[in-house]
Amino acid sequence: MSSPRVYVIHENPEWFPPLAAAFEAEGVPVEEILLTDGQIDLSAEPAPGVYWSRMSASSHTRGHEHSKEYTRALLGWLERAGRTVVNGSHVLELEVSKVAQHGLLRDAGFDVPRTTAVFGSAQLKDAARTFTDGQDVPFITKHNQGGKGLGVRRFDSLAEFDAYVDSPEFEAPVDGITLLQEYLTAREPFITRIEFVGGEFVYAVRVDTSAGSFELCPADACEVPAPGSQTIAGAVCEVPGSDAPSAFSVREDVTAAHPLVQQLRAFLAEQRIPIAGVEFMETTDGRHVVYDINTNTNYNPAVEASAPVSGPRAIARFTGGLLAAQYQTAAV
Incomplete structure (x- = not known):
C-alpha cells in the first residue's frame, strides 16, 4: 500500500499543474484521482491519506458527463471507510446546485438575488411573465448546474425571451433546471x-x-x-x-x-x-x-x-497539515 498522501479528486487535468507545483513547494506528497473513468473495489480499504474533492459543476462541458456520479460513488466509499475528505459529499451537492446555494445563503441572512427555478422548458415563458409581472424589464437566466457562466443570458423583453426559448440557440441545462434571476x-x-x-x-x-x-x-x-x-x-x-x-x-x-x-x-x-x-x-x-x-x-x-499569499500553497499547507496530524508524520 502506498504511503499516506493527499489525493486530489477531479476531472480536468489542465487545472492540476499549478496545484502540483504548490504541493511540491510545500513538501506535501500529492496524487491525482482523475474521475473520467476507473473502478473501485468496494470490499477494499481506501489508501491511507487525505482526499480533497474539487469536482466541477461544469464537468459535462468537457465531455465528462458522468464524472459527478463517479465522484458521488467515490466520496461515499471514502466517507464510509472513515477517510478524511475535504469538501466531501455534502459540498459536492452544493457545487452542482445553485438552488441549494441560494437557499443556504438566504437562510443564513445574506442578500441574494431574487430567483425562480423552472423545471423543464414547457413553462419557461409563462414563468418569465410571472417573474417580471408581465413587464418588459431586464432579467437574466442561469443554469442550476453550471460554472463557466453556463446558460447566463440577459433579456430586456418578454418577446426577446420567447424567441430565444423557441429558437435553436436555446441552451438546455444539463439537469433541466433553468433559473430566472433579477438583473442587478x-x-x-x-x-x-x-x-x-x-x-x-x-x-x-x-x-x-x-x-x-x-x-x-x-x-x-x-x-x-x-x-x-x-x-x-x-x-x-x-x-x-x-x-x-x-x-x-x-x-x-x-x-x-x-x-x-x-x-x-x-x-x-x-x-x-x-x-x-x-x-x-x-x-x-x-x-x-x-x-x-x-x-x-x-x-x-x-x-x-x-x-x-498563494491560494494553492495555502491549500497544500492546509491539507498537508491534516495529513501530518492524522498519520503523525511530517510531510516529506
Whole structure:
C-alpha cells in the first residue's frame, strides 16, 4: 500500500499543474484521482491519506458527463471507510446546485438575488411573465448546474425571451433546471470573489466586468462575447498569451476584518466547507449581493503573482497539515 498522501479528486487535468507545483513547494506528497473513468473495489480499504474533492459543476462541458456520479460513488466509499475528505459529499451537492446555494445563503441572512427555478422548458415563458409581472424589464437566466457562466443570458423583453426559448440557440441545462434571476447593476464595473482555505480568508479578487462578459473562470481561456452590460454573473476571463491586461487583481480593501468576510467565514464553518471562493456584487442601490459559491476554486496567475499569499500553497499547507496530524508524520 502506498504511503499516506493527499489525493486530489477531479476531472480536468489542465487545472492540476499549478496545484502540483504548490504541493511540491510545500513538501506535501500529492496524487491525482482523475474521475473520467476507473473502478473501485468496494470490499477494499481506501489508501491511507487525505482526499480533497474539487469536482466541477461544469464537468459535462468537457465531455465528462458522468464524472459527478463517479465522484458521488467515490466520496461515499471514502466517507464510509472513515477517510478524511475535504469538501466531501455534502459540498459536492452544493457545487452542482445553485438552488441549494441560494437557499443556504438566504437562510443564513445574506442578500441574494431574487430567483425562480423552472423545471423543464414547457413553462419557461409563462414563468418569465410571472417573474417580471408581465413587464418588459431586464432579467437574466442561469443554469442550476453550471460554472463557466453556463446558460447566463440577459433579456430586456418578454418577446426577446420567447424567441430565444423557441429558437435553436436555446441552451438546455444539463439537469433541466433553468433559473430566472433579477438583473442587478454593479456600482462600479467589477465583482468580487473572496477566497477561503481551511475556513480562513486568503485574499479577495477584483474581477473587471467592463467588457460585459458573463463568464468568470480564472484558470481558463474563456473570454466570451458580451450580450449586454455587466450583471450579477458578469465577468471577463483572461486569455493566456494575449496582450490584454488581466481582468483579475487583488482587491486590497477587502480584508479578513471586512464584515462580509467575517459573515462568510462563519457560514462556511457552519456548512463544513473548508475551501471555497464566494462571489458578491455591490449594486447601484447599495446592496452587497452574494450569488455564487465555488467549491472547486481555481486561482488566476496574475493575482497569484501579486498576492501576499498563494491560494494553492495555502491549500497544500492546509491539507498537508491534516495529513501530518492524522498519520503523525511530517510531510516529506
